[in-house]
Amino acid sequence: MEIKLPRLKAQTIQRQLFIDYWQELHNAKESEKKVAWVSGMSPSELLSAMDFLIIYPMNHSATCGAAGVATVLCEISEQNGYSPDLCGYQRCDIGSALMGEQTLSPVRPPRPDLMLVTSNQQCHQIFKWFENISRIYDVPLIMVDVPFLDDTATKDDELSALKYVKEQLQEFIYFLEGFTKRRYNYDRLQECMAYASAAYDLWYEGLFNAAKNIPSPISTFDLFIHLGPMLYLRSRPEAVDYYRNLKDEVLERVANGQGAVPDEKFRLFLNGMNWMKIPSLAKLCASYNACMVTGIYPLLFTLKGGDISRPVETMAKSAINSLLNRGLQTRINAVENLVRDFAIDGIIAPTIRGCKPISSFQLETMREVERLTGVPNLEFETCMVDTRYHSDAQVEVRIQAFMELLENRVKK
Amino acid sequence: MHLIVPGEKLFMEETLKRFIAAKQSLYDNLKQWKKASGKKIVGCHPMDIPEEIVHAAGMLPITLMGFDGAITHATRSLQPTIACNILLENLEMCLNGTLDFLDGVIFADVCDTIPILSDIWLRHSHHVLHHLMVMPKHLNSPSSRRRVSEQFLRLKAAIEKQNNKKISDRALKHSIGVYNQNRRLLKRLYDLRLCKPGLLSASDVSAVVTAGMLMRKEDHNQLVEQLLLELENLPVPTSDMHVKLIVSGSLCGHCDSVLSVIDAQGAYILEDDLYIGSRYFTSLTNEDIDPIEALAQRYVDDIPSPTKFFDANAWANYISNMVIRDKADGIIIVMRKLCEIHADDFPCIQNKLNNGGIPCLMIEIERAGVSEQDKTRIQAFIDMLGVQ
Ligand code: SF4
């Protein structure tokens, strides 16, 4: 049964924002702007303040996935020696870069002048991925290493990590001054951070938190879709306007008691990454009156603001404090809290092939959260973008069985 | 396969057997040793642990290198499609009690999964010392290089806290000396093999290095010295008939299944770039400066490593120079399945070798070792090199 989910109007606004933004990117040469490719958790404000335009390779791969070209791009990187066991985002993006002008990518990202990678989530692949891309394009790569704070980490470890990240950010600023042959613009940086922080607060209240309402006015699908401006535009006033509108729209739904799925009966949690199948999964769940109200990913991905008069310190803190950077116990606590706060009935926990930083937490976290809260989970394997490693039919069967399990629990 | 030169090998065979025995008994010997000596044993998860610091505290550092038994517990915590066999095997040994005799474990976060493995381990074990070294993910800034010594100091402090006893600079310098001695002896063994290829089979060399990772370095030094004495006096039939290879990779564990195919095929390994091989012992530590600084310096200046993220080119150059310098016929790269740090550097290495016209074969190994199909590929590769 195909269900049509009510769309937020903001989605249309977003489409136009991105058409304009990509236009700007493609005109970068003419307008003499530099393009930086940056990883998801990077403090891109540092670059925006120096007029760089930003591209997120992981988001690019997700776009390729949605456009149905990711699998071919993954195959291209495999033909060039990349193992199919590497994460799908990486293989897809590298495949696109290897194809150069011929890329099948729907957005055809312009080549970078500079690359910046930040290593939250103890992910090594992201460093290597960026290193490989920087080699393909022969451009400088800056690495900001954010140390993982495991379950044994002490306050001292945290402080030394903070100091280390601050040092690296400062080193990066010096590098940027040399690279652009301009003094670093700290005033602009504060402005950018102020927009980003306002956008974050609106996103948090208007979108993330709003899902606590019963019925939930939004689903994870909305959460993911509306992360886009947070990534690309957060250093600009447009982002603030965007999230203000979005918040108004969502709160209106709340006021009207309108849910994201018809007759919400079950509330689900997605313990996984951004994933090509989220739209279809959201629909599939909706057909059982189940709404995926939240998940771990949006929390991993947003940078909370702070004192903008001390920009480097604030950026370093938000990097260190990200959940991505924390050990298993912290992850378990976070999921447990979300499950309780959002009145979750079941957890959908895809193991994402190749993405070890996220997937390695999965089994222990799920077992422990189930023990603590009694909320059951559904595990299955898939890939973020590579359709060869995903079976719709299998997932449908599994979801159906899971929904029956939830039904039976209600009856009892 | 052990090369037999009639009459003269018996002596050496005896010495070799001791290495092989140490390797085969794996952790059993250690339990006995611990009982007898009353000393503490610390398991080091591969790779990049500065064992000298553990040694200086009077404890025995050993490398956790997996096991052959059944895996029944570990897959409840780490998916076999996510974690390589070393991670699973070591976790299994933690969960099934095999490693209960350890007084501590130390990890360095060399790949995506190890830091999480460490946290999982922590939840299910009761070692007094549990330590994760969070190493910088690149070494190209002053701050990241400083972080190396900070992390070494942090490890030292953790060990001191557990033992309630300071590690003196003198003790640490002494340990560095013992380890340097070990590194020099193994280097001599490797030099000998390079001059007289075929003197020792690849499997034997692997046994010699492996044994050293499972016993006191002082004992290992004696044994290696003994072996060297015997070997240096052995005449070796020189022959140009054999295909000469370099083998690289096999991070975090052995690749004996690959080595034995090479041995059986009659090819000689001139030099290796294996973890259980030259990667483990190549760089010496400076004995004249502050010991922690010296260890950090070695870490930074060590041979190119996929764990340290300078640039895959550096590793590629290192390997291809090895092939050219040694006049090898080709190279076999052994990649552990699901090892992302190796997989990600491989395309760059492959390019470099291809561009240099160096014949290269990549073999992926899993828990069960090398597949039948890959055995055939190795044989065909060696045959091809033999014809050329
Ligand atoms: S492995 Fe996971 S966290 Fe790392 S780059 Fe790929 S998708 Fe991102």
Ligand code: SF4
């Ligand atoms: S072989 Fe690779 S994936 Fe496995 S533990 Fe070692 S570094 Fe990690």
